Amino acid sequence: MRTEYTELTSGTVDGVLRELGQYAIDRGYASEGYVEAILDREADFPTGLSVPTASFDIAIPHADPEHVTEPAVVLGLPEEPVPFRTMDDPEQTVEAGVVMLLLAQENEGYTSFLSSLADLFQHPHFGDAVEARDHERILDLVESGCL
Secondary structure (H helix, E strand, O other), rough: EEEEEEEEOOOOOHHHHHHHHHHHHHHOOEEHHHHHHHHHHHHHOOOOOOOOOOEEEEOOOEEEEHHEEEEEEEEEEEEOOEEEEEEOOOOOOOEEEEEEEEEOOOOEEEEEEEEHHHHOOHHHHHHHHHHOOOOOHHHHHHHHHOO
């Protein structure tokens, strides 16, 4: 699975998802229609996640595997946190300072990957890397701890 970083310039959920989705299409990780697929999925199944042990929250947007041509994680660190609706209560929002677009081709192993990712988010080294906005270190931690 590839791991990459892209700069985010948008301050809205819609804009961030469009930037990440287009990045994935441009790199050949997703097919045309992927941007619309992640926007639609986010509307129905929000991806914001509170990280109670950290000073930041996270969003993990994704779409159905049919749109994915190569597995990848694309990391974006918005200039200012972006309000994503939460997974467990769509009426609530979190201020996502980290957005990780997940491009998975199959569901096998996906649950264990998400579980490992959730554990990583609470690790002090991950928090330090986020606070420093060190995208290389964040991706190294994802690769070593989750893949």
